[in-house]
Amino acid sequence: MKLAWHFSKVNPRFKNREATQGEFFASDTQIRAFIREAVQNSLDAKRPDLQGPVSIRIFVSGDRAALTPETAKRYFRGGWDHFLASDSGLKDAPSRADSCRFITFEDSGTTGLTGDTEQYHEVPGVRNPFYYFFRAEGQSNKQESGRGRWGLGKFVFPRSSRIRSFFAVTVRHDDRKRFLVGQSILRSHHVEDRNYTPDGWFGEKPEKDEPAPPVSDQEFIGQFEEDFCLERKRDPGLSIVVPFCDEAWTIGAILETVLQDYFYVILRDELIVTIEDPDTEYVLNSQTLPGIIEASDEHVRSSVGPLLRLTQWGFDQQSAGALLTLSCDAGKTGLRWTRKTIVPTEFSAVRRALQEYQKAVVRIPVIVQHRTGATRNGHFDIFLEQAEGSTQKRPVFFRDGILIADVRTRLVRDLRSIVAIDSPALTEFLGDAENPAHTEWSEETSHFRGKYTNGAHLLRFVRNTVADLWQLLTEAGEEDDQEVLVDVFSVGTNEGQPGLPVDFESSTTTQPRSIGKERLKSLTAKRRTGRAWRMTRRAGGFRIQGTGRADAAEGALKIRIAYDRRGGNPLRRYTVTDFHLGQRPIQMECEGADAEVTESNELLIIPESPDFSVTVIGFDVNRDLYVQTLASKRPQKIGTQRETLDVE
16 A cells, blocks of 8 residues: 555544644744654653764754655645645645655664554553644643643644645654654645544554554665655664755754753753755764854854853863852741842852852752742753843853743843753752743743742742842942942042942933042042942842941932933933822932932931931833032932832
8 A cells, every 4th residue: 555645534423623832932943843843752752771962963954855756746745735725724834745844853872652553542550652642732741850741842743844844754662663754734624525633643644443554565664764864774862854944944953952951951952953965974972062152153152152151161160169159048928039048248248259259150059949848959051141231131040950041030140151951850840830931930830830838939040040149249348349340330539530449330420510539539538448338239220328337418419310322412312201209119218318309300407317328219120320520519408209119
């Protein structure tokens, strides 16, 4: 019997169903979703006896290696009437006369799809990768320590084809049997007035009420491997072929995707990736990776290069046992980074490392609590590097080597950071919170909700640790070392004088122009030995506070604020449409001081205590503030026409 494509007729006893799994991967490009799912499956299928890394080969046919229509005919027999049906759901379907461009993905060092090939329903307690890959949808038999959960990721393979179809050749490591399977997922459609379901299967026509069998004709499989440039032969593993792939799937696009998403696991010697087309070959391993990144275009060099170097340094610190531990004492308030919950000696060690090396590797211990009462100890590591002006605004998260690209967390500035989660307790916890595309975490997923005690709180703790710690480290540096930012920020003494050290970016402080040189020298010496006040940043604003000096309450401070501009004086270019200090969303909180809004962007602060504090927030977090502070005479009586709001 000739091998061909077979689609089932609609059964009147069952509902019509349309495939919607692609919506879970809509945030990724097709090529990125394809590579992420395939690599994840290969890493999860690593053979238990394999000591080295899993190897992957990706081949792009382009036009040169594309199958001619005559050669391709044997692999699409019986399918064209379905592919070209007006209601098949294909918007850019090729024709029978088109050459077949394709992409192949092969792994080595893996188990292949083992299990009973005739199983057609889930059997409790039975692990059958063949069944779950080809015959199940929304079911997965991956262990909780595995990278996948949903059983939907494999939909990216047909989704990547212009005919929504793919082939797979598997050689199983246990019995060494080799099988070929072809599958298609269209929409419910009509051919010659007959109604068909979305699912198609390539091979022999199955008997009534029997599952479609895989192709076992070894001669046919050998010819298939030759035509589609596979190197599988008898090596255990899985080969995937996507026919009629998008023309944008070039070797360059694939290389960039692999570099951005898998530099971490390649550098860790867990993965080797070979990318080929008929003319070019790249082999990505821990030794060749730095050179390939350096030879890439500017976008890849600037985005991946610094992260690669930080990762390698972090791995070296881990191997040398030089990482630091930073514990958070949950107590009654739960997991939250504050000066009260952090261990002072551990915190000081992290600060010293950042001051000395501009880098630190920090391990954060956590406890994962199940609703059943079971608890497991886990941890995650953060790699930190001070990087003034870095374009990276959020930490980069890796769970078990997989990049989780869209984790929602607060912005951080002047910091390059990586969060590495590899402990089994925490990889299971976060894996349960992942969406099917493995791009973000949510406490609302069905695998996560109700499974853990205080799970949402721990999830937010992992997300926000870098931002919270960086704020504490920045504040501590400002409080304990007044000179730490002397080369970065400055206070102008007047329009013609160089600056004095301050602790707030894009800020200037001026004294009245009548100050003489001797007085200026006195003020300079006084500020370098200790100031009566200091300014620190806050999310969406700033805080001015006294340093405890007795003279802090002797005068007053006039604060003028504007959003910074690329050109011109920001204060002169301020408009009331930017913000008004006396109106929402601007909020103020005063302790040991009074504050009066004297102009829409001007504030007069009257200290009453050497330890006064005035916090002003509510500004646009996406814009830099320009803050000018001037010494002022202390008024006899402060006005009362202002609006003071509590900081949430």
